[in-house]
Ligand code: SF4
Ligand SMILES: [Zn+2]
């Protein structure tokens with residue numbers, strides 16, 4: 001800072017080193033060491049502020065091998081391995097040529113950090129993979145989107161294995177960008193119920209069959225996660241995105257919000273703060289949504305919580321199996337080649353790394 005109290009963009013605001021990282025929303029100017037400190041302090045502050053977990057609780061980190069979950073595991077072991085027991089859960093959705101590489105990164109990080117891990121596969125658990133789902137969904141769009149299927153099945157397995165492994169909390173790598181995108185998506189879709197459930201901890205539903213999901217990177221911008229991983233040499237898989245990510249509507253929101261953030265730094269934090277201020281007005285009514293906890297019971301098939309006879313995942317799988325029988329068109333995959341143009345147009349590479 002100079003005598004007028006103004007920051008010098010060339011020099012770190014905490015020491016005399018040259019600026020290496022600029023955060024336009026502050027603005028903040030940091031050398032690598034002070035950026036790391038700033039980043040880690042915010043991470044620990046989020047955990048305290050939202051009371052995400054307590055000492056001695058068993059933490060299960062959902063690890064994909066991508067930057068968010070790898071940085072999350074790195075930070076959790078760095079600061080909480082003495083106070084908490086930590087394990088990782090790796091889910092293999094079955095995406096040939098992509099998932100194996102990301103899983104390798106995840107396994108390597110666990111070995112480096114001496115964290116025990118468990119791998120669960122869609123194929124073994126559900127008898128389907130994302131690769132088998134995709135042709136079916138594209139031949140019958142009324143079934144829904146691949147990401148909707150994939151996300152529902154993943155949440156089912158995360159909860160199931162969090163219980164199996166006796167975890168108190170399940171940690172996911174959702175970051176600030178993800179949360180803001182979800183908020184705007186819910187506004188655009190007029191989905192107030194889903195918006196009410198958004199938080200640094202999962203849902204409004206307190207039910208013993210659900211292990212609480214928590215998001216320690218809730219206030220951390222995605223770009224800074226990439227910078228932090230590079231500075232601190234946290235190896236993660238970043239060469240390509242899931243080939244089905246172009247099907248996600250979320251990409252459109254990511255692109256729009258990235259444009260706003262670039263032009264008007266701080267937009268994403270503004271949206272998050274607005275949501276935080278709105279939250280008290282969105283509390284579920286006393287006799288309204290909370291009623292759901294009384295109607296929950298175990299799914300007849302997989303034993304996960306549901307209000308119906310079968311849970312959403314099992315219903316989805318039943319629909320897929322029916323569709324599989326109906327079409328029996330093994331050559332469907334060939335017809336997907338024309339879709340590669342979208343793959344180039346809207347992947348997280350072109351939208352996320354802006
Ligand atoms: S991009 Fe979609 S299909 Fe691919 S892993 Fe993510 S949720 Fe699943
Ligand atoms: Zn410095």
Ligand SMILES: [Zn+2]
Nearest residue numbers: 299302311314
């Ligand atoms: Zn089920």
